[in-house]
Amino acid sequence: MGLPEQRIRLVAADPIEVGAWRLLPSVLVSTSSVQSQNKGSRHFVRLRPASIVVASENSAEWIEIPNTTGNVLSTMAAAAAGIALVSSLIIAVSLILKNPREGR
Amino acid sequence: MEAVKALLERLDRVPEEVNVNAVFGTPETIDGITLIPVAEIMYGFGAGVGSGHSSEGDEAPADASADADVSEAAIGAGVGAGAKARPIAYITVGPEGARVQPIVDEQKVSLAGILLGFWAIGWAGLVLKTLFTRRS
Numbered sequence: 001m002g003l004p005e006q007r008i009r010l011v012a013a014d015p016i017e018v019g020a021w022r023l024l025p026s027v028l029v030s031t032s033s034v035q036s037q038n039k040g041s042r043h044f045v046r047l048r049p050a051s052i053v054v055a056s057e058n059s060a061e062w063i064e065i066p067n068t069t070g071n072v073l074s075t076m077a078a079a080a081a082g083i084a085l086v087s088s089l090i091i092a093v094s095l096i097l098k099n100p101r102e103g104r
Numbered sequence: 105m106e107a108v109k110a111l112l113e114r115l116d117r118v119p120e121e122v123n124v125n126a127v128f129g130t131p132e133t134i135d136g137i138t139l140i141p142v143a144e145i146m147y148g149f150g151a152g153v154g155s156g157h158s159s160e161g162d163e164a165p166a167d168a169s170a171d172a173d174v175s176e177a178a179i180g181a182g183v184g185a186g187a188k189a190r191p192i193a194y195i196t197v198g199p200e201g202a203r204v205q206p207i208v209d210e211q212k213v214s215l216a217g218i219l220l221g222f223w224a225i226g227w228a229g230l231v232l233k234t235l236f237t238r239r240s
Contacts (some may be wrong), residue, residue, distance in 0.1 A: 013124045018131055018138045018197040027124040033116070040152030041112060041120050047145040049127045052195065054202040061201065065142060065193050068206035069213060076216045080223050087227035091234045 004034045010050060024053040108153045108181050115151050115183075131197075144206075149185035161189040 009029045016023040028048045035041040049065045129141035156178045193206045 011124045013128060016131060016140065018129065018140075018202075019196055021202060023202060025142070025194070027127055029122060029173070031119040031122075033119060035116065036152075039154065040150065041116055042148070042150035044148040044175055045119050045122055045146070047122060047124060047127050049142050049144070049192070052202065052204070054197075056201075064202050066206050067144075067192060069192070069209040071180050072136060072213050073209065073216055076220050080220055083224050083227050087231050087233075090231050092174065093235050094231075103161070 002036065004032045006030070006032045013028060020056055021090065022055045026050045026052070106183055108179075111183075113154065115149065118149070119235070136198065138197040140197070141191060142193045142195060143189045143191045145187070145189045147185065147187035149183070151183040153179070153181040155179045 007030070009031075011027050011029050012026040016025065016055070027050075028046075028050045030046040032044040033041065034043075041096050051062060051064045054061045054063060054078070127145055131138050131140045133139075148164070190209070191207050193204050196203050196205060198207055
């Protein structure tokens with residue numbers, strides 16, 4: 001098995017007609033493949049809607065489709081990392097102040 | 105064996121032929137407002153094949169042909185696949201235009217919040233223990 005080959009593409013999906021509105025969606029396609037010559041292969045595909053363009057006769061508007069859950073989890077992960085960093089600094093400073101080098 | 109190779113070649117082309125329209129559901133109109141569900145789709149699959157010959161201790165019959173040798177070769181193959189779809193938003197289309205309403209996975213966020221709470225309590229305990237422990 002070799003290294004995985006990863007590709008990310010932005011693909012336009014079929015337009016959706018709703019009344020006078022025309023929605024033009026786009027999808028982020030991430031693929032990861034590992035292939036071995038004549039022995040097998042593994043593939044992983046992720047389809048994530050990225051945005052839509054809402055068009056009418058007079059105007060067009062771009063609307064992002066947010067990954068709210070992912071954003072909240074990322075914020076929590078950053079908070080966890082910050083807590084660990086600040087706590088480690090406090091502990092390190094405390095230990096240095098409590099145990100100064102002898103002879104100074 | 106050729107059939108298995110052909111199958112593997114076809115499987116290798118699947119990622120290039122994905123149908124991106126699958127992430128958008130069928131529009132449903134309720135009271136003049138059209139709802140379009142939007143989902144994130146993930147799937148993975150793999151296939152493998154291997155072959156081997158019988159051990160050297162096995163004696164082939166004297167009149168064995170080349171075809172017989174091939175038929176005695178052990179061939180094994182396996183295929184596995186999995187898929188997951190998760191709703192992430194829905195699009196509402198009304199007279200004023202279209203809006204995207206995100207869907208939050210509350211179960212996942214709640215679980216992460218509980219873990220973050222335990223994480224913070226653990227670090228706070230460690231800091232307090234360090235600060236208030238007397239020097240020996």
